[in-house]
Amino acid sequence: MKLHPMVSITWVTNWDIKTVALSTPILLNVLTALVFMAQPSGVHRLFQSIRQQPLLLWPLLSLMIPLWPGCTAPMPKRELLGQELFLPSNGEVIFSQPFVLDAEAVGATRLFASVGLPVNSAISLTTELLNASDQVVLAFDKEGWRERGTWQEDGQSGIYDESDSYYEVLFKPDQSGQYRLRLAVDGLEDQAGQALVAQLPLRVDVQDRRVDHGLAIWTFWISLGIVFMFLNSIYCQGRRRYGGRIDDLLETSAFTRMNYEKGVIMIKMKGRFELLSYINSDAYKKTSSSIKLPLSLEIIDGNGLVLQSEKITLYLNKKSANDEDDPPYWQFKKRLFFYNPRLRSLRFRLSIPEQIDCVEQEWIDFDLRDRIVSMRPLNIRRID
Amino acid sequence: MHRSLLLVLSISVILLGTNDSIHRPTIYRLGNDGTPYSQPSSAGGVIYRGSGSGGQWRTSSRGGWSGFQGGGPSGVK
Numbered sequence: 001m002k003l004h005p006m007v008s009i010t011w012v013t014n015w016d017i018k019t020v021a022l023s024t025p026i027l028l029n030v031l032t033a034l035v036f037m038a039q040p041s042g043v044h045r046l047f048q049s050i051r052q053q054p055l056l057l058w059p060l061l062s063l064m065i066p067l068w069p070g071c072t073a074p075m076p077k078r079e080l081l082g083q084e085l086f087l088p089s090n091g092e093v094i095f096s097q098p099f100v101l102d103a104e105a106v107g108a109t110r111l112f113a114s115v116g117l118p119v120n121s122a123i124s125l126t127t128e129l130l131n132a133s134d135q136v137v138l139a140f141d142k143e144g145w146r147e148r149g150t151w152q153e154d155g156q157s158g159i160y161d162e163s164d165s166y167y168e169v170l171f172k173p174d175q176s177g178q179y180r181l182r183l184a185v186d187g188l189e190d191q192a193g194q195a196l197v198a199q200l201p202l203r204v205d206v207q208d209r210r211v212d213h214g215l216a217i218w219t220f221w222i223s224l225g226i227v228f229m230f231l232n233s234i235y236c237q238g239r240r241r242y243g244g245r246i247d248d249l250l251e252t253s254a255f256t257r258m259n260y261e262k263g264v265i266m267i268k269m270k271g272r273f274e275l276l277s278y279i280n281s282d283a284y285k286k287t288s289s290s291i292k293l294p295l296s297l298e299i300i301d302g303n304g305l306v307l308q309s310e311k312i313t314l315y316l317n318k319k320s321a322n323d324e325d326d327p328p329y330w331q332f333k334k335r336l337f338f339y340n341p342r343l344r345s346l347r348f349r350l351s352i353p354e355q356i357d358c359v360e361q362e363w364i365d366f367d368l369r370d371r372i373v374s375m376r377p378l379n380i381r382r383i384d
Numbered sequence: 385m386h387r388s389l390l391l392v393l394s395i396s397v398i399l400l401g402t403n404d405s406i407h408r409p410t411i412y413r414l415g416n417d418g419t420p421y422s423q424p425s426s427a428g429g430v431i432y433r434g435s436g437s438g439g440q441w442r443t444s445s446r447g448g449w450s451g452f453q454g455g456g457p458s459g460v461k
Contacts, residue, residue, distance in 0.1 A: 062391060062394070065391075065394050065395055065398055066394070066398060068398060069398060069402040075406065106406050106407055107406060107407075107408060108408050108411040120452075121452070122451055122452035124449045126433070127430075129414075135440075135441075136441050136443055137414045137415070137440075137441050138414060138420075138441055139432070139433040139434055139441065139443050140419075140422075140430040140431060140432045140433055141430060141431045141433060141449075142430050142431075143424070143431065143449065145452060164427045164428070166427075166428055167428055167429070167430045168428045169420050169422065169430060170411050170412075170420060170421070171411060171412050171413065171414055171420045172408070172411050172412070172413040172414065173413070173414050174413050174414045174415040174416075175414075175415075186449065187449055187451070189451045189452055190452065191452050193451050193452065210408075211405055211406055211408075212404070212405040212406075212408055213405070215401055215404060215405040216401065216402060216405040218401065219397060219398055219400075219401025219402060219405065220398075220401075222397050222401070223394045223397045223398040223401070226390055226393050226394040226397060227390075227394050229390050230387055230390040230391055230394065233386065233387050233390065234387065
């Protein structure tokens, strides 16, 4: 087909515009895929480092166990009676207002009464709980007192006013229905044992649905403690392969030669350095509180080939001894994490200088573990 | 193994503790044998006149009242 040159040009231009508009997203996708597949790219590294994190988050759900009772609505206590009345001291019987107890109510019913006593007096107060048919279902006495006086101690003196003039009884009703209290003063005496005549103010409170908050709080803390034991048994424990208190890091690192499965390996070190014995003990005052300590790390595969070699800087921090007279010591703590992508034999060759500045190494607590899981991202060195 | 034991223990503690704090099985129910818990010597304590027996409260007389005893300035000691 032969087109007019003008038409041909127009067609090509149209095609170009359409193609460019359509192919832009496709091209972008292809480019993105290439970026993802390209081995030495930053994005690939990022995904690789995310994938090698030994994150295990489901055990954290166990923290929901102590919080579970808090998910339900709190149960408020219920006021059944709150009455203030006057009690004559001549033994006259006074009835409280009637109140309704519910045998099905959860928690306990609390009976509380507080009597206002004259200074330096004692009371015997009788309380009886009557049910709807006026039968006594509970009877008790309160022996209350109030005392005021002066105290003297070490040249100081003051006035005290102490009393025990309230009671609190917890019970559960066996039958729902109307109840009331019958109250009477058995006796009211002063310090000398003489009977007193008075109108005593009395406050009576009846509540039910009293939940034991103390027990609930204890339950929460104990349960949380057990959950922490559970989490501690999972995180950063793994499987211990080698460890103990050592003198020579280079020599000990020979014992790290073994087969490691795919996963994260942890080397944990805690070392103690002390002042050189021939140095004047005052020299530590001049020694800085933080000393740089170079750690040389080599990872060697089953054929003796060095896979990775790195210099890591540790920091020795000054710590005061328990005994004030003793000179301080310097300590380092370091955790190194490695990702091993497949089952193979490895050896970690570690060494630090025995002596640096004016301190020398005393001991190192060495711990080698694999099958490490974590609840947060770790700084992991990949062994390729 | 011990991990699942810890989980089971934690769940049992929260279930038992929450249940007991709401239903309070140790609290005396009227009509049962005995009396509610109370320490007469401590503040807020009472002395029971009688005790529950066979579904009823049987009132008994109480020994003599010794009158004023006083507590002394315990708060400043």
